[in-house]
Every structure is written in C-alpha cells, then in structure tokens.
Amino acid sequence: MATRSLVLKTGDARDVGTVDALMAAAFDPRFGEAWTSSQCLGVLAMPGVRLLIAWDEEVPTGFALWRTIMDEAELLLLAVAPGHRRRGVGGALLRAMIADVAASGVATIHLEVRAGNDAVALYRTAGFAKIGERRGYYRSRDGGQHDAHTYSLAL
Template sequence: MATRTIMLRSGDARDIALVDTLMAAAFDPRFGEAWTRSQALGVMAMPGVRLTLALLDDQPAGFALVRSVTDEAELLLLAVDPTYRRRGVATALLRGIVDDGRAGGVADLHLEVRAGNDAVRLYTAHGFAKVGERRGYYRGKTGQVYDAHTYRRAL
C-alpha cells in the first residue's frame, strides 16, 4: 500500500485559478456556497487573510481561507476536491489553521456552514461547537434559501 503525503503550503492571488478549480469541484452549485473569482481575490487582498493549499501526492486537493483580526480568526472557506475526500486533507488543513492560529496568538476560531452540510461532522470532531444560526443565509441557483450555522472553537 502506497503512503500518501499531504503537504500544506501558503498561497496568494497567483493561485486563484487553482482556488477556482477546487471551489467548482468541491461546492455543489445548488447551495450557493462557492465564491466568485472576484470575491475570493477581494478577500485575499485584505489584511490578515491567509490562503493555505493542500497537495496530496503533489496534486492540488484542497484549500482553506482564513481571516485573523487581533485574537480571533474566521475560517472563511474550506474546500476539498471530491476526488480527495476522506483521505485526511480537510483534517490536515484544519490542523494547520489551528497551529497557525495558536502561533499567531488567536484565542478563538469561528466558522459558519450550511445547515445539513456533511462538513459539520468534521468540524465537531475537531472541537467546534455550534454557537448561532443565520436564517436564509445561503441562496442557491434556483432561489432556494438555506440556513447557516455558526461554530466556535477555543484555541
């Protein structure tokens, strides 16, 4: 059995094509969770925003986008190409985010996720607890709305 290596590396706006490709593969358009290229570039240009790319056996497998302000951080996006799911990519990204946050003095890490998203199991398994709800936050392509749940983890 071959050993699979997940490598994390910092990214920036030069990686936008890769981010677009991963987002298109990872997010089902019916839920309205993916960002446009201009939205992603706009956020990546903000102070305190960090893009982390995950490579599995040197192939792009996922990414995370995090914004830190003083002692708090928010996981803005986490995407894993479906081809690479259940191989530890999301866990590696989360661990990297937590490690970076601790090293940078972050006390609390926040995120929001669509109600019913399978990723909730991942987040709760990694110490996140539900702290709130945003009604009708996501709008899918058909106009259907979905609630978002907010989560927090102390670091």
C-alpha cells in the same frame, strides 16, 4: 485511506485559479457557497488573510482560507475535491489553520457552514461548538434558501 504524500503550501493571489477549480469541484452549485474569483482576490488583498493549499503529488486536493483580526480568526472557506475526501485532507488543513492562528495569539476561531453540510462532522471533531444559526443565509440558483450554522472554537 490517507492521502499518500499530502503537502500543505501557503498560497496567494496567484493561486486563485487553483482555488476556483477546487471550489467548482467541491461546492455543489445548488447551495451558493462558492465565491467568485473577484471575491477571493479581494479577501486575499486584506491584512491577516491566509490561504493554504493541500497537494497530493502535483494535484491540488483542497484549500483553507481564513483571516485573523486581533485575537479572533474566521475560517472563510475550506474545500476538498470530491475524489480526495475522507483521506485526511480536510483534517490536515483544519489542524494547520488552528495551529497557525493559535501561534499568533488567537483566542477564538469562528466559522459558518450550511446546515446539513458533511463538513460539520469535521468541525465538531476538532472541537467546534454550534453557537448560532442564520435562517435562509445561503441562496441557491433555483431560489432555494438554506440555513447557515455558526460555530466557535476557544483556544
């Protein structure tokens, strides 16, 4: 079932509380994928960084954070609240990000994702191809290590 009234809005540093809440809901702390508020604020202050937040009515349902450098872009974070998954939110955010960077002349988009993350299917559907692997990249609170897979999309 699709989200009834999904609206995508550009965000900025004032939206870090919303981003924090979405990360807390969306990212399992076992895997160490969520960023801190300070990390988000630091990245948002950099040139070429964009934040897009998905809203269903007045409820934030997901976000995408990316940066563009010259003719390349990197998807830094994409999160969808658990109650809104499989309703098109992630796909809408990803499509909007791809359209935004394509319009600015980007030739390649990169991302990395934890091996086994359900989002891999979303990225593959959008045309991303696996190009590499970083063993033990993510470290969980219990000391576990999880591989990161790198993906790329040529525009």
